[in-house]
Amino acid sequence: MLRIAVQSKGRLFEETMALLQEADIKISTSKRILLVQSSNFPIEVLFLRDDDIPQSVAGGVADLGIVGENEFVERKEDAEVIKRLGFSKCRLSLAIPKDVDYPGLSWFEGRKIATSYPGILKDFMDRNGIHSDIHVITGSVEIAPGISLADAIFDIVSSGSTLVSNSLKEVEVVMKSEALLIGNKNMSEEKKEILNELLFRIEAVKAAEDKKYVLMNAPTERLKEIIEVLPGMKSPTVMPLAQEGWSSVHTVLDEKRFWEIIGKLKALGAEGILVLPIEKMIL
Ligand SMILES: Nc1ncnc2c1ncn2[C@@H]1O[C@H](COP(=O)(O)OP(=O)(O)OP(=O)(O)O)[C@@H](O)[C@H]1O
Ligand SMILES: O=P(O)(O)OC[C@H]1O[C@H](OP(=O)(O)OP(=O)(O)O)[C@H](O)[C@@H]1O
Ligand SMILES: [Mg+2]
Structure with a gap:
């Protein structure tokens, strides 16, 4: 049996549980x-x-864990990154009061910076030859400059709205982060086999994300042009309809290009277009 450590509540919890559920792990x-x-x-x-x-x-x-890259890098623990999971994307940034002019990194020389990520911040400052005073707090970091606890902060930014609410501006992005699947470096062969089955399922779920299964009726005489517009996995499935001169075309479309392609298909005479979600995709 494999044991996986996941966050009990917070920003990672829901998407982690959703991933396991989509992989049919109850x-x-x-x-x-x-x-x-x-x-x-x-x-x-x-x-x-x-x-x-x-x-x-x-x-x-x-044996395994799902954790933010920021936390994994900060802790410097000896575990292996098995897969980047693509959710809980954020960045770790330096921010200063919004009305202060920012000439560049030298601004931070001798300044006090509040953060929950002292390790990552110290490594960054050392690499850039800047000496700053790092003040560790575990939460509500953005409030620190407002209550004169620090001159600046180093924390997680996503939409940036927490910074705006606290009259701060982001001046340097130090690292980007997303959820990672990490693993112990000394797993037994039996455990590795279970891990491979888990990865196979996760990959099938990920491959299906942002993909749609599309069915449409198309005039047979325009099939060649319609097929040219469709990217598909290999090539679309084409079947004759009962009505003479019409065919049914089935394919998989990337959500990002969906509207562009649908527009072209309509212009080529496709109609009765059905769009269905895809649960899993084994490539
Ligand atoms: N606003 C955000 N947008 C996207 N991802 C985020 C955001 N805030 C945090 N994360 C990511 O989610 C992870 C967990 O964030 P959360 O705020 O739940 O942590 P926490 O308060 O330290 O939780 P815990 O109680 O487990 O210690 C972070 O380490 C980061 O990788
Ligand atoms: O750029 P934004 O979209 O505003 O997100 C950034 C904020 O999100 C996180 O806090 P969270 O809301 O998870 O609360 P927490 O401080 O209790 O962890 C993080 O610590 C930042 O404060
Ligand atoms: Mg935490």
């Missing part, structure tokens, strides 16, 4: 139970604070 969650076995897959889920996930994976308390 986990019943209840606030008080911190170790739960799946009823249909050889895995158990250990619910932890995200701060503790890198260490539990490096030390072998858990």
